[in-house]
Amino acid sequence: xxxxxxxxxxxxxxxxxxxxxxxxxxxxxxxxxxxxxxxxxxxxxxxxxxxxxxxxxxxxxxxxxxxxxxxxxxxxxxxxxxxxxxxxxxxxxxxxxxxxxxxxxxxxxxxxxxxxxxxxxxxxxxxxxxxxxxxxxxxxxxxxxxxxxxxxxxxxxxxxxxxxxxxxxxxxxxxxxxxxxxxxxxxxxxxxxxxxxxxxxxxxxxxxxxxxxxxxxxxxxxxxxxxxxxxxxxxxxxxxxxxxxxxxxxxxxxxxxxxxxxxxxxxxxxxxxxxxxxxxxxxxxxxxxxxxxxxxxxxxxxxxxxxxxxxxxxxxxxxxxxxxxxxxxxxxxxxxxxxxxxxxxxxxxxxxxxxxxxxxxxxxxxxxxxxxxxxxxxxxxxxxxxxxxxxxxxxxxxxxxxxxxxxxxxxxxxxxxxxxxxxxxxxxxx
Ligand code: NAD
Numbered sequence: 044x045x046x047x048x049x050x051x052x053x054x055x056x057x058x059x060x061x062x063x064x065x066x067x068x069x070x071x072x073x074x075x076x077x078x079x080x081x082x083x084x085x086x087x088x089x090x091x092x093x094x095x096x097x098x099x100x101x102x103x104x105x106x107x108x109x110x111x112x113x114x115x116x117x118x119x120x121x122x123x124x125x126x127x128x129x130x131x132x133x134x135x136x137x138x139x140x141x142x143x144x145x146x147x148x149x150x151x152x153x154x155x156x157x158x159x160x161x162x163x164x165x166x167x168x169x170x171x172x173x174x175x176x177x178x179x180x181x182x183x184x185x186x187x188x189x190x191x192x193x194x195x196x197x198x199x200x201x202x203x204x205x206x207x208x209x210x211x212x213x214x215x216x217x218x219x220x221x222x223x224x225x226x227x228x229x230x231x232x233x234x235x236x237x238x239x240x241x242x243x244x245x246x247x248x249x250x251x252x253x254x255x256x257x258x259x260x261x262x263x264x265x266x267x268x269x270x271x272x273x274x275x276x277x278x279x280x281x282x283x284x285x286x287x288x289x290x291x292x293x294x295x296x297x298x299x300x301x302x303x304x305x306x307x308x309x310x311x312x313x314x315x316x317x318x319x320x321x322x323x324x325x326x327x328x329x330x331x332x333x334x335x336x337x338x339x340x341x342x343x344x345x346x347x348x349x350x351x352x353x354x355x356x357x358x359x360x361x362x363x364x365x366x367x368x369x370x371x372x373x374x375x376x377x378x379x380x381x382x383x384x385x386x387x388x389x390x391x392x393x394x395x396x397x398x399x400x401x402x403x404x405x406x407x408x409x410x411x412x413x414x415x416x417x418x419x420x421x422x423x424x425x426x427x428x429x430x431x432x433x434x435x436x437x438x439x440x441x442x443x444x445x446x447x448x449x450x451x452x453x454x455x456x457x458x459x460x461x462x463x464x465x466x467x468x469x470x471x472x473x
Contacts (some may be wrong), residue, residue, distance in 0.1 A: 044227055047072060047120035049113060050127035051082065053302070053368070054162060054194050057456050058126065060094065063101035064206075065230045066443055068117040070108045082109040086411070090394045092369040093202045108416035113145070117152045122223060124192075125173070126162040135309030137166055146173045150180035153187060158223050160190045164247050164307055166314045170214065170240035188220035191240045193247035198301065199365030211235045214243025248314065251307040254323055257292040258299045259331035265295035265471025266338075275471025276453060295471045297373040297425055297451035298335035300362035305332070305371040336376045339423065339451050342468050343381070346447045347421055350384040354444070356419035358412055359426025359452070360399045367394035369402070374425045378403055391415045393428055416442035426451040436466055445453040 044067045048059035051073040059071040073079050078088050084103065087095045091108055101107035110116055117123055127141035142163060149159055174189045181187070191214035211228050213235060215221045221237055228235060238246070265275040271283040275295045283290025299305070308325055310440065316324040347353050362372035369375060372395075378388055388406040390399065398410045409415045412431060416422060416439050424431055432454050440446045440463065448460060450469045460467035 044068070044223075045120045045124060046070070046227075047113075047116040047123045048162075048250050048305055049116070049123060049125050049164065051075075051078060051109065052126065052128060052140070053091070053198055053201065055124070055126035056082075056087075056089065056098075056198065057091060057094060057196060058102060058124070058162065058194060058205055060097050060107060061205045062227070063104075063107040064097055066106070067227070068106055069132075070110055070120065072110055072113045074111060074113070076111050079109050089199050090365075091198065092365055097202065113148055114152045117157070118154070120157070122158045122160060122227065123149055124160045125163045126194075126243045126413055127247060129163045129306075129310075131306040131309055134313065136313045137164070137306070137310045139165060139169060139172070141178055142169065142173065146176040147180060149187075153181075154183070154305075156186045156188075158190060158220050160187045160192045161244070161462040162192055164192050164193060164251075164303070164310075165191075165244060166248070166310060167241050167244040169244060177400060188215070188217050189240065190215045190220045190224060191243035192224060193243060195247075197252070198368050199363055206231060208233045212238065212243050212246050214238050214240035216240060219354055231433050245282045245399060248311040251303055252311050252328070254310050255299055255304045255332070256324070256328045258294075258296075259328040259335075260305075261293045261295050262298065262335045262470075263331050266469040268295075273471075274473055278471075284336055292465060295402050295453060296335075296427075297339050297377070297470070298332045300373050300375075301368060302370040302373040305329075333376075336373050336471075337380070337448065339373070339377050339425070340380045342420055342449050343423060346449065346466060350381065352385060352387065353420040354387040354389060354418060355363070355381055356415035356422045356443075357388060357390040358392075358415060358422065358424045358431050359428055361395035361426050364426055364428045365394075367392075369395050369398045372425075374399070375402060376425075377425065378406065382406075389415045389417075389419060392426065393430060395426075412444060413438060418442075418444050420444050421447035421449060423449045423451060425451045425452055427454050436465075440464060 046067050046069045048071045051071040057472045059069045063069040125145050128139040132138050170189050170191050211233050213224045264431045268275040282288050283293050312322050312325050360374045391409045391412050398434040447466045453469045457467050
């Protein structure tokens with residue numbers, strides 16, 4: 044099938060490349076000219092395991108193209124995916140102006156049947172707006188369908204998530220659209236849930252909000268554990284063995300971040316509000332998450348007493364491992380708070396330092412974790428990258444000015460750390 048993927052970010056680039064890998068002819072479009080120029084030179088703008096090889100392979104096979112010429116891409120494609128950003132506005136609502144712009148261009152350009160599919164995460168009823176936007180301009184009365192096909196991939200394991208998903212959700216209002224999308228996804232071995240468009244749109248926000256709720260829930264439990272002397276890791280294990288609960292998303296830590304959970308949560312709260320429902324549960328999920336980031340700063344203060352002019356080493360800047368994405372990462376808020384208190388920051392992340400430099404150009408970026416430890420008053424772990432779990436802790440201890448570790452992701456065993464002579468503080472552990 045011929046596919047236009049409008050928006051070549053994390054989602055558009057990964058899904059577009061995977062559709063090409065499945066044998067389709069895909070044109071990825073973006074209005075960021077620099078991004079397109081780089082992609083055409085084979086330079087991948089994001090870090091995602093396995094992506095670079097797959098992009099090169101499909102470019103060489105002439106199944107994958109990159110362009111900023113949106114009109115041309117729409118003209119030659121049967122299915123148009125809208126995968127542009129839907130960033131939060133100040134009030135938490137999703138900004139849908141890019142979705143509207145793309146819909147208008149589709150209407151202006153199309154001369155034969157197009158299936159327009161919403162891939163971006165959007166508020167319920169966005170599909171209706173896309174349809175209305177196209178209809179208003181569609182003076183020639185060209186046949187078209189709209190559909191919603193929310194994306195559930197996770198950064199860091201995006202290719203695997205796309206090719207081996209738990210489910211594929213397709214919201215449609217015509218048999219033709221359903222058949223086209225079912226055909227497109229045929230090579231993927233996963234249950235396909237066909238719904239109306241509104242339900243598909245809500246499934247995405249409800250799923251992300253539920254997962255964020257699980258994280259805030261275990262973070263709240265971690266506080267109870269600290270207050271009572273229990274160990275949240277054992278509590279989570281005991282809870283997770285219950286199949287109805289499941290073990291995933293039960294790791295207490297520095298809070299959730301990334302481009303999805305925080306913005307989707309605030310968007311869903313706003314959607315509910317606009318529909319007349321006060322989603323208090325989700326507001327509390329947000330509150331717990333922002334308190335969790337403050338907890339890290341509090342733990343640093345409890346260990347260091349005065350923060351002024353102390354040096355804090357940060358291991359991990361990305362919001363989770365295996366990505367260079369720092370959008371809404373806890374590290375950003377935590378470093379910001381520490382800088383306000385005149386703390387000297389030394390940081391290391393295997394992938395996310397270049398992006399972080401744009402926000403904090405004046406902190407010290409190190410070449411490896413050991414350089415971070417040199418002369419540092421406290422070491423703080425904010426992302427659970429595998430390489431941090433394998434550190435030579437004797438060397439770490441020898442390099443630190445004081446052997447203080449604040450483990451914001453519970454990657455170490457508190458008992459072993461204390462045996463090794465560290466002043467160790469985890470999240471919800473003794
Ligand atoms: P992104 O910011 O990485 O990419 C969006 C891209 O769209 C950018 O490259 C931008 O230049 C481009 N763009 C914006 N307006 C455009 C226009 N008018 N024409 C052409 N290109 C345009 O965002 P992302 O992380 O890929 O997310 C895209 C959507 O998918 C969002 O709604 C997001 O919530 C959703 N989503 C993201 C993830 C994730 O893990 N990142 C997972 C599932 C769903």
